[in-house]
Amino acid sequence: MVAPHTLCQPLRSATPLGPRAVVIGGGVAGLAAASALAPHVASITLIEQEALPVEPLIRRHTPQAPHVHALLDSGRQALEKLMPGFGAALQSAGSLPLRVRSQWRSHDGHAWCAPEDTGPVVLSQSRALFEHVLRQRVLALPHLSIEIARVRGLRLAPTENDTRQPRITGVDLEDQTRRQKSLSAEIVVDASGRAGDTLKWFKAAGLQPPTETTRCPDIRYVSACFARLPADPAHLPSAWLRPAQAPATQGLVMAPIEDGRWVVTLIGRFGAAMPRDAHGFRQRMLELAGPELQLHIKGAPMLSPLRGFAIKSVRFRRFDRTARELPLGYFPIGDTIATFNPLYGQGMSVAALQAQALSRALYDNTQPVDQQAAYLAAAHSPADWAWTIGGAVDRAYTQMCQQEDAACDHLAARLRLAFSASVLRSELRGQIDRVLHLLEPPDKLDAFPTEPV
Numbered sequence: 001m002v003a004p005h006t007l008c009q010p011l012r013s014a015t016p017l018g019p020r021a022v023v024i025g026g027g028v029a030g031l032a033a034a035s036a037l038a039p040h041v042a043s044i045t046l047i048e049q050e051a052l053p054v055e056p057l058i059r060r061h062t063p064q065a066p067h068v069h070a071l072l073d074s075g076r077q078a079l080e081k082l083m084p085g086f087g088a089a090l091q092s093a094g095s096l097p098l099r100v101r102s103q104w105r106s107h108d109g110h111a112w113c114a115p116e117d118t119g120p121v122v123l124s125q126s127r128a129l130f131e132h133v134l135r136q137r138v139l140a141l142p143h144l145s146i147e148i149a150r151v152r153g154l155r156l157a158p159t160e161n162d163t164r165q166p167r168i169t170g171v172d173l174e175d176q177t178r179r180q181k182s183l184s185a186e187i188v189v190d191a192s193g194r195a196g197d198t199l200k201w202f203k204a205a206g207l208q209p210p211t212e213t214t215r216c217p218d219i220r221y222v223s224a225c226f227a228r229l230p231a232d233p234a235h236l237p238s239a240w241l242r243p244a245q246a247p248a249t250q251g252l253v254m255a256p257i258e259d260g261r262w263v264v265t266l267i268g269r270f271g272a273a274m275p276r277d278a279h280g281f282r283q284r285m286l287e288l289a290g291p292e293l294q295l296h297i298k299g300a301p302m303l304s305p306l307r308g309f310a311i312k313s314v315r316f317r318r319f320d321r322t323a324r325e326l327p328l329g330y331f332p333i334g335d336t337i338a339t340f341n342p343l344y345g346q347g348m349s350v351a352a353l354q355a356q357a358l359s360r361a362l363y364d365n366t367q368p369v370d371q372q373a374a375y376l377a378a379a380h381s382p383a384d385w386a387w388t389i390g391g392a393v394d395r396a397y398t399q400m401c402q403q404e405d406a407a408c409d410h411l412a413a414r415l416r417l418a419f420s421a422s423v424l425r426s427e428l429r430g431q432i433d434r435v436l437h438l439l440e441p442p443d444k445l446d447a448f449p450t451e452p453v
């Protein structure tokens with residue numbers, strides 16, 4: 001095992017000058033991947049279909065950005081290892097570090113849980129600011145260039161001994177003037193995200209698609225920003241999470257972000273009616289906030305229009321199970337691998353953990369075939385944890401129990417026991433939080449007492 005800080009140092013590479021790398025997508029996963037690649041490759045071309053803003057702005061191709069977007073502790077630590085000082089840069093731009101349970105407060109369906117510190121720290125900011133600070137760090141890399149163009153396909157060639165999968169030789173692009181061209185590369189990181197064309201590219205190239213599992217958490221978000229009312233400047237505001245708890249289908253998340261704002265997200269599941277105007281939004285927000293929270297938000301000026309987002313289904317693509325058919329040099333990451341129920345705030349952290357896995361796989365291995373195998377195994381673990389945790393928590397809804405899922409049922413049972421046992425044992429609360437923050441695998445909960453106390 002390599003000490004984390006050494007992963008950022010220059011290292012041996014597959015060719016004397018190092019391979020050329022292309023990253024498809026300039027979202028969170030693509031930027032984190034570029035940072036992971038940097039010490040290992042001769043050049044990186046980051047290809048993004050829309051012009052990248054110089055300010056923290058919501059981009060057209062990340063329509064999820066107006067909604068609450070917090071970074072779990074695992075994602076915070078992974079990015080810090082890849083880019084030392086990243087957390088400090090984000091905080092000096094306005095992100096708030098919130099201690100889980102004491103400042104990252106959650107509601108158990110009956111009451112707000114008692115404040116206490118269990119260890120993890122969440123970074124709370126707008127998604128636009130998060131991506132902006134990450135972009136500033138990554139665009140400063142000396143051997144990185146940006147190409148504003150849309151990737152149209154993967155370029156492949158047979159491997160020399162022709163005994164297994166083809167290898168990547170680059171990508172085909174169409175630029176903003178519709179000019180077609182191609183870029184050569186030995187490594188292609190696919191960070192094209194939830195709306196990316198990965199499966200189309202695979203089909204066009206005659207590649208076997210990954211196996212895919214889907215679920216239907218059926219969620220709608222409506223969000224708006226509000227001014228935070230003047231408070232004691234020495235007192236860091238808390239975030240308040242009241243996600244819909246089965247059988248309820250409505251919930252709210254209220255998170256403090258940069259520039260003295262709240263981002264408030266209203267949640268509706270399984271067809272719950274959502275407010276359509278500012279008046280309806282305020283009414284629903286105050287109802288769900290309850291008396292404890294109303295004093296923070298009642299009368300606060302609304303600073304943005306309402307923005308909605310609907311997620312009928314999420315999916316997990318197991319690229320690791322078709323690893324022998326994947327083109328050598330192809331590395332999927334982030335939402336290209338899995339999309340999650342956004343209520344559990346996992347997607348950006350999984351992408352960061354996968355970028356860390358990419359860095360380690362390139363560091364530990366010299367041969368492309370070993371690099372890819374090591375990466376796929378390591379990158380699917382955090383996705384699997386997040387997928388199983390989300391599925392297990394969602395099993396509380398009868399609507400989410402129509403498919404058989406032994407792993408989620410097992411974890412759901414373990415979580416119920418763990419929560420029950422943790423009422424009296426504070427160290428168990430910390431253990432649960434470490435699992436929910438993807439700092440430890442869910443099977444850590446197997447060591448919990450097997451009977452409720």
Ligand SMILES: Cc1cc2nc3c(=O)[nH]c(=O)nc-3n(C[C@H](O)[C@H](O)[C@H](O)COP(=O)(O)OP(=O)(O)OC[C@H]3O[C@@H](n4cnc5c(N)ncnc54)[C@H](O)[C@@H]3O)c2cc1C
Nearest residue numbers: 025027028029049061064069070151193334335342347348
């Ligand atoms: C409503 C909502 C709330 C969420 N809340 C949280 C949260 O609180 N915490 C959290 O961690 N995660 C959250 N997530 C998940 C998080 O947004 C994603 O996991 C994360 O953005 C993944 O980033 P990505 O880079 O993989 O994909 P994306 O953000 O989708 O980025 C993909 C990029 O690729 C570009 N692209 C696509 N195709 C091409 C092409 N052919 N050529 C060139 N460029 C291309 C796109 O333009 C885009 O910029 C939430 C998601 C949703 C939907």
